[in-house]
Amino acid sequence: MKPTNYHTYNEIKSQPQAWAGTLDMLTRRKDEWLEFFGTGNFDSIILTGCGSMYYMPLAAAAVWQELTKLPARALPGSETWLNPALIPASSRPLLISVSRSGTTTETVRATRAFGGKTATVSCYPEAELPTVGDFNLLVTAGQETSVAQTRAFSTLYLATLTLAVFASGRDDLWRELQSLPALAEKLLTRYEPLAQELGTDLSLDRFYFLGSGLRYGLACEVNLKMKEMTLTHSEPFHFLEYRHGPKSMITPSALVMGLLSDAQREQEEAVLKDMRLLGGRTLSIAESSADVELASGLSEITRSPLYLPVGQLIAFERSVAKGLNPDLPENLTAVVELA
Numbered sequence: 161m162k163p164t165n166y167h168t169y170n171e172i173k174s175q176p177q178a179w180a181g182t183l184d185m186l187t188r189r190k191d192e193w194l195e196f197f198g199t200g201n202f203d204s205i206i207l208t209g210c211g212s213m214y215y216m217p218l219a220a221a222a223v224w225q226e227l228t229k230l231p232a233r234a235l236p237g238s239e240t241w242l243n244p245a246l247i248p249a250s251s252r253p254l255l256i257s258v259s260r261s262g263t264t265t266e267t268v269r270a271t272r273a274f275g276g277k278t279a280t281v282s283c284y285p286e287a288e289l290p291t292v293g294d295f296n297l298l299v300t301a302g303q304e305t306s307v308a309q310t311r312a313f314s315t316l317y318l319a320t321l322t323l324a325v326f327a328s329g330r331d332d333l334w335r336e337l338q339s340l341p342a343l344a345e346k347l348l349t350r351y352e353p354l355a356q357e358l359g360t361d362l363s364l365d366r367f368y369f370l371g372s373g374l375r376y377g378l379a380c381e382v383n384l385k386m387k388e389m390t391l392t393h394s395e396p397f398h399f400l401e402y403r404h405g406p407k408s409m410i411t412p413s414a415l416v417m418g419l420l421s422d423a424q425r426e427q428e429e430a431v432l433k434d435m436r437l438l439g440g441r442t443l444s445i446a447e448s449s450a451d452v453e454l455a456s457g458l459s460e461i462t463r464s465p466l467y468l469p470v471g472q473l474i475a476f477e478r479s480v481a482k483g484l485n486p487d488l489p490e491n492l493t494a495v496v497e498l499a
Contacts, residue, residue, distance in 0.1 A: 163476075168389070168486040171304050171311040172472045173348060178315045179465070180341040181301040186322050189297065196295045197254075197327045200277050204250035205232040208240040209258040210266050212309040212381055213316070216258055219377030220320045223461055226374075227328035234377070237266035241273060254279065258320060260302065260312040262287025281320055283312060297323070306487045308389050310472045313381055314465050321461070336462040343456050343466060351452055351470045358443065359477020364415050367394040369471070370402055370431065371419035374464055379419050382471035388489040389479040399428045402435075410440040419467045420446035422460055445470065 163169040205224045207217030217234035224232035231248060237257070239246055247253070255278045257271040262282035271278050271292050280293035283302045290296040302315035318340070325333045358364070367386050371379030376398055383396040397406055399418065410416075416435045420428050425446065432442040444450040445467055452470050456463040479486035 161480075163480070166476070166480070166487055167305040168308060168310060168476050168479075171306055172469060172476060175311050175314050175469060176341040176345040176348070178301040178311050179318055179344060182299055182315050182319055183322070183337060183341070185299070185301070186319060186326075190326055193295065193297075193323060193326055196279070197323075200252065200254060202252050202254040202277070203230065204248060204253045205230055205256065206240065206247055206253055207232065207234045207256045207258065207320070208237050208267060208270055210237040210264050212313050212384060213237075213258045213260060213264070213267070215377045215380040215384065216313055216317045216320065217256070217377070218380060219317060219374045219464065220256075220324070222374035222377070223321050223464075224324045224327075226461070227324045227330060227333075237264060237270050240270035241266050244273070244275075252276065256281065256320065256323075257289060257293065258282065258316055259287075259289050260284075260304070260309055260316065262289035264289070268292065279323075281316055281323075283316070307492050308385060308475075308486065308489055310385065310468075314468050317468075318465050321464070325462075333459065333462050336458045339456070339458060340462070340465060343454070343458075343463075344469060347452075347454065347466055348469050348473070352473060354452070355470055355473035356477050358415070359474045359479075360481040362478075362481060363413055364441070365393065365413045366409060366411070366415075367392060368402065368406065368409070368414065368416045369394065369396040369419070370399045370416060370428070371396070371467075372399045372424060372428065373421060374461070375419040375421060375467060378464065378467050379417075382417070382468060382475070385472055385475040386478070388492060389475045389486045390482055390484065391490060392478065399424070399431050403431055407435065407438065410435055410438040412439045412441075414440040415443060416440055417443045417471060418445065420444055420450060422447065 221234040279295040302312040369379040369383040386394040
């Protein structure tokens, strides 16, 4: 089958258009969001979701804390609902609940049970979640047919990131975000052949995804795409944590993908070098001088969605090469995975 016969492929490739539509929608909702956030006088931020939509809060919480200077933490929807004692104590917390479908049981129940103001970010207007928040943001451009999230993840991440940019009053970052759709288009075009080469290389039998700071949540998500779409051994780690026990898994058939930062790049590149010395293969993604160069000219926060598409494409290509269906991973159903 041609790649275009798969929903997953088309959803990955259509992310630039989805991002552009989402940024247009956010322009219209900006004043409403600023009124809600400003009158709340919040002193902490909790982000929650399930599956991919937990990894997105992991990345977004780091952005929220850096931009707003408020304590921000990500929790799985199940923990927020069943173990509320894990929620840091504060007098005026804001819960941001994210879900592609808007029907995820744990996320909906956590939002209903939360003892403070809530905001929801989801894709489907007919679902329950966008009816229960004090502020509800619908990101319809993220709607998908595939079970494995690609366009939905990046689009909802972009929306949540933008809310933090608005809340912090960083108009400079808002202007930078407008460049993302065109940059994503160029990135997908330039690196699709590399993604196909790596994805169809079935001599690889294990993958490790490394990221630190806000990139850790993104590494977790790209790892999940590899795991669920290709049924391959894959794990995410913070960069320097991989130097300890996990490096025992390095073999010539291992690929370590590193999402490199600017500030800590020297230490992160040293980890990739160590893995090559142990016989593993590596793939680096960074703004410049890397296997995959983002070449964005943007700050680390605003360019962060660009770390996702190439990894998504590699997972798609591997799924097809293994004779699997990337649109419907094994043992997953739309009911469970529309998280």
